[in-house]
Amino acid sequence: MYFGILIALVPLCIGYLIKFKQEKWLAKINQILSWMVYFILFIMGSELAQLDDLTTNLQHILFYTAIIFVCTFGSNFIFLMLFDLFLPWRTSHTKQSYDSRFKMILESLRVCIALILGFIVGLFPLFIWQYSENIIQVVLVFLLLLIGISLRSNNISLKQILLNKVGIATTLIVIISTFLGGIIAALILHLPLPVGLGMSSGFGWYSLSVILMTKAQGPIIGSATFLNDILRELCAIIVIPSLIGRYKLTALGLCGATSMDFTLPILQKGAGITIVPPAIVQGFLLTLLMPIFMTLFNYGF
Template sequence: MYFGILIALVPLSLGYLIKLKDKKKIARINQILSWMVYFILFIMGTELAHLDNLSTNLQTILFYTMIVFICTFGGNFIFLILFDLFLPWKTTHNNQTFESRFKMILESLRVCIALIIGFIVGLIPLFIWQYTENIIQVVLVFLLLLIGIQLRGNNISLKQILLNKVGIATTIIVTFSTFLGGIIAALILEQPIRVGLGMSSGFGWYSLSGILMTEAHGPIIGSATFLNDILRELLAIILIPSLIKRYKLTALGLCGATSMDFTLPMLQKGAGITIVPSAIVQGFLLTILMPIVMTLFNYGMQ
């Protein structure tokens, strides 16, 4: 239990202690992280290729994904819409066009291509596949170390977080409704509550959630978790233009952890610069929270 928690928290904490001021080095770390995302998904694809009764397991993965996504994303949407209706966030910004939305969707789909390529390569009998578990652990530690450095590089102080009420509010609502959805999904799927909570707590961070859940519960649960989080990102991109004018808090909350990076340009384009601090705070808090709670659900509730 303690090893599983330490393997997630220690490298993340060590990385956060490293403060880089050189913008070129920070940009290099961001680039390495992008490459690692595709490598991780490639490895997940090879693990899928080695499953017994593959067609049956793929149906199970898709069914799990559908249930978890409906319960978590649907729960987020309901609670955020209610929040928007009772406490609307008014800004004075004219919405801009979203001509790049299709391009962003295509970029999200590229991660699925990496998974498919890994699956195809995994069908080839190679001796290296016996070391997949060890490779995953090494990559996970390195990934979390770099993420810690990246988070520190955003220069977000505790004061900035505490003063941003909108970012904190959406984070609390998203977290609460996601966990509630995870519990409901676990009951429907007849899985332990901790598994449902773990599958739901990726908050859209598919590159890490997939590998953490694969490490803890195997490729079926890990793949369903990954698909759930990639669907969150894709649907958030699709819905932002429709929601951002009237339901800004909903548009922000649905982005989850991606609000500080991938979906931030669309949020800014639709709501203006006023939404940026809240989006960064929400993304930062969920990014910090995600590996902690997912690891605790996987190893601390047994």
């Protein structure tokens, strides 16, 4: 139990102690992280290809994904919408057009291509697949180390986090409603509650959730977790333009951990610069808490 928690937290904390100020180093770190995402999903796809009774397992993955997504994303939407109705957040920004939304969706779908390629290659009996678990272990440590460095280098102080009430409020609502959805999904799927909570606690961060859940619960649960987080990102991109004008808190909360990076430009385009601080705070907190929650649910119960 403690090894599983430490292997997630120690590299993240060590990385958070390191700060780069030069833009060229930050760009290199982001580029490496991007490559690692595709590599992780490639390995994930190869593990899927080696499952026994593949057709039945794929049906389980899709069924698990549908249930966990409807429960978690639906719960997020209901709670955030209620929050928006009773405590609306108004800004004077004029919403702009979203001519690049289709391009962003296609960019998200690229990660699925890496998974499919890994699946195809995994059908061939290569000797390297016997070392896949060790490879994932090394990649996980390196990934968390770089993420910690990236978080610290974004110059987000504790004061900024503690004083931004909007970002903290949406973060709390997202966490509580997501966990509620995870519990409901676990009951529907007849899974242990910690597994349902673990599957739900990715908050859209598919590159890390897939590796943590696969390592702890196997490729079937890991794949369903990955697809759930991918669907969150895709649906957030689709619904933000419709919600951002009147329901800004809902649009922000549905982005989950991606509000700090991938969905930040589309949020800013719809609500202006005022939404940037809470978006960064929400993304930062969920990014920081996600590996803690997921490892606790997988190893702490």
